[in-house]
Amino acid sequence: MKVDRGRISPAADAAAIALNTDLNHREDHDDGFVTEVKLRPNSNLTEVLEAMKHPQTGVAFFTQTTSLPNYTFVSHxxxxxxxxxxxxxxxxxxxxxxxRKERMICHASGDWDKQIIPxxxxYYIPQPEKQPVKVENHKVLPPDFNAFEHEWMEIELQGCNHLWFEEAKMPNIPTFLRDIPSAQSWADYSQNNRIYRNSHLEINVNQKSDRMEWGHVKYHTVMQPGYAFEIVVEWVTASGPIVGDLIWGxxxxxxxxxxxLISVPADPMAEPFTEKSxxxxxxxxxxxxEKxxxxxxxxxGEFSEESRADRMLLFxxxxxxxxxxxxxxxxxKFSFNKDIPKEYQYVHCSGHMFVLIRCSKNNYQIESPSRQEANVTRCVYGHTNNTNVPKKVGFLWAWNHMIPNKKWKSLVIKNSPDGELFQLKMLKDFRDFxxxxxxxxxxxxxxxxxxKRKSLKADSNNEGKLK
Structure with a gap:
């Protein structure tokens, strides 16, 4: 799934026309290093393309592989x-x-309609002799796009629009107190329609087994700073030690x-949905x-009633x-019951703890606790009469039991009187808060x-100065 990357050797003949500095003048260069140069502000697309193909100052391309065309690069x-x-x-x-619209670059799968995704x-730069002829009102079908998707993991990078263009400065107001609450996750505004994508996984990468071992990997289609990124490894015909070596690598x-990268259970929360949980x-x-x-x-109360449940979640x-x-x-989770609570999952930056927020559409109040919710109460509190616990606003906390015991016990808080563990201290501190x-x-x-008051006051003062 990974190949060594580097620059390819074929040079572009006309690359120099897009550069505003003549690369032949090397008297200012030390030890033969090439100085990074700027493109002209009015460079056309052809000039930009040739500059991208330049062997010294161009874009970094993948080395030639059997599964990728020449001049393949990463969009980011x-x-x-x-x-x-x-x-x-x-x-x-x-x-x-x-x-892309001018067919100067194309997705590496051969799909000409695949938009540029950061x-x-x-993507690759097609060679002139291999570029298909554009036919009016005719869509060129991608050659085996599914095969490409199963071989290569492609991930969209969100939250970096400030790199490409100027963004409006966000007010220094907590999200749950803004006039319009922000989106709760990248799934709400991502270009991808799918949260996960599946791909084939080569498990026996070190050739330690003489048997056929294969599996699948399911991964998030989007990576965004401030969010956890999940990779799910699935296998049927594979040896446990081989899988362990792969993940450890x-x-x-x-x-x-x-x-x-932290190993987590397939079901991090292990919610007790059955009597045998x-x-x-x-x-x-x-x-x-409650106080x-x-x-x-x-x-x-100062906001509309329709937004209060979302604001509570953001709080x-x-x-x-x-x-x-x-x-x-x-x-x-798919269910025919329209009143099923929504679930929002979180993981600590250390990877040792998980939190789940369960909420219903009606301001987090579940009037008729289901059998599953009663099981949550019984498992957590050890009694069956009080089924009001799921009605409360709060958090479900779980430990990551896949953390090795040695590593778990090594996180002792320094100078603590009784050698208190970091994980238990976190739970106590969170409960106290x-x-x-x-x-x-x-x-x-x-x-x-x-x-919020300071931000609104600063905005008001700035508007007064502009007037």
């Missing part, structure tokens, strides 16, 4: 390359898209790239302080972000409103 790298060599008046994303998406390589893995319910909620009367997300939790987008111990939750609420 091409966008950064254009951004560094053009003035801010031209949008790199629009330039690449215009080149991220790890593969991924973990080591991820660390070299400043990523943290393991109570030792059942989630812990942590409610928000705090009741003191506010109607939460977010809970703000609490989780304060403790280092990242949202993890999950697929919606949610129960409004020492008015920590109330102070956080007031701080958020103070940020």
């Amino acid at each position: 790298e091409a966008l950064l390359w254009l951004k560094a060599r053009m003035d801010n008046s031209r949008n790199p994303l629009e330039i690449l898209e215009a080149m 991220g790890f998406y593969l 991924w973990t080591r390589k991820a660390n070299h790239c400043n990523y943290e 393991d109570p030792l893995r059942g989630p812990i319910f942590i409610p928000l302080s 705090f909620l009741s003191s506010k009367g109607v939460m977010f 809970q997300e703000a609490i989780l972000a304060r403790f280092g939790f990242l949202p993890c987008v999950i697929e919606k 949610c129960s409004d111990t020492d008015e920590r939750l109330s102070k956080f609420w007031e701080l958020c409103y103070e940020l």
